[in-house]
């Protein structure tokens with residue numbers, strides 16, 4: 001509970017509550033007369049005082065920010081947070097560049113403007129990421145993602161070796177093999193039925209196997225990827241803003257913890273196997289191998305004592321950070337291309353040109369670099385529907401965010417990415433899917449990179465962003481060559497399902513048919 005008042009906040013306690021009724025003059029309900037003199041009376045008075053205090057504290061923190069004058073006792077806007085909707089968020093963002101709400105006495109400031117969003121992300125002395133409450137139970141409290149300040153920066157520096165161009169180049173072959181396998185499976189399923197199928201779960205499975213393949217290579221068996229994939233949905237479902245506080249059997253968080261245990265066991269085994277393989281002189285074939293090789297290089301000066309468990313926890317943090325966002329990004333890339341055949345034609349024309357009609361030749365990073373139109377498609381798809389709409393941060397001290405407002409310490413402050421990514425000045429016709437806006441180096445989109453908040457900004461900016469965009473590009477390139485797909489548009493296709501990240505509400509119904517590339 002964030003009840004502590006911060007004296008450095010530039011707010012002052014209001015002398016009265018809503019409608020200017022002083023607290024002391026609130027009429028005592030007549031039924032209280034019946035219990036006056038009893039301990040029940042005392043209890044009720046204490047209860048009323050606490051509820052009045054709750055309101056006073058909320059108003060003290062909120063000051064002039066837009067938002068309800070009163071908060072619903074105890075739960076606040078809990079009901080809204082249980083079923084988040086894009087319309088609800090847009091309404092909240094439209095209410096002001098900064099606006100206030102409260103959920104279970106957690107005071108929350110929503111920041112909708114691009115300036116405030118960037119300020120929050122780039123002010124580590126005032127605010128740190130604050131994953132949803134359940135994240136600590138699922139990721140485990142000693143996971144590196146919960147480090148802050150200098151220790152976070154140093155730990156993260158050590159992980160950068162896993163995302164260098166050289167490392168990403170190694171991952172391409174694994175990604176392509178897994179992608180081909182899954183797309184062939186999609187085609188085989190499509191052959192059996194004339195009905196379109198939602199790709200929500202099949203795309204998630206493809207991403208899971210790709211991630212585990214890239215992270216662990218052959219150090220993890222294929223059936224482990226299937227098992228982790230089956231259980232992982234429980235983790236996604238547990239990522240609500242507010243969960244039942246105890247992880248009792250049957251609760252979402254309990255199920256997510258069981259899923260994490262399975263995943264960590266396999267990842268630990270993979271770390272163990274990778275260490276053995278590298279000690280026996282194997283060439284790096286995955287992220288774990290790359291990591292072990294890096295820390296064993298003669299000139300390496302950083303930490304070397306990573307246990308299997310710690311390595312597994314790092315990989316699990318990557319899975320946690322990427323599984324939903326990558327799936328969202330990939331599904332919308334499929335949907336956008338199906339809805340824009342003229343753009344699909346250009347993607348295919350580029351594939352023909354860059355690969356000179358030789359589609360059996362393995363993809364490489366160098367080939368992908370030459371596919372500039374494809375890269376623009378991926379960038380634009382992620383902009384139009386950013387997988388992550390916002391990231392909750394927590395103020396570690398009073399944060400003077402604006403001249404006339406200081407966010408009290410221990411509040412949640414949530415920068416929105418959506419409005420920055422739909423800024424009309426930088427992205428004319430912001431809701432339209434126009435990859436061409438990324439082709440001219442002088443376009444407002446390219447000259448205002450600070451607006452592109454798909455991967456956040458500042459010290460916690462996504463560590464996997466190059467890998468993520470490359471992976472979506474690789475899947476789309478492979479699919480565009482291998483198959484045609486038609487979007488079966490339903491009334492829910494363009495509605496947003498918000499489960500940690502954003503998905504088409506109907507799961508994106510597509511009908512796949514094989515494509516001949518002989519022509």
Ligand code: HEM
Nearest residue numbers: 318321322325326329388455456457460461462463464468
């Ligand atoms: C389309 C896919 C992805 C999207 C949209 C995405 C987006 C984001 C966003 C918005 C953040 C928070 C940034 C901030 O607070 O400023 C983040 C953080 C992070 N992402 Fe990603 N991400 C994606 C894929 C990945 C992948 C593939 C990985 C790893 C393999 C990854 C690993 C991480 C990690 C570890 C963090 C936390 C970084 C830190 O705290 O230092 N993400 N991502």
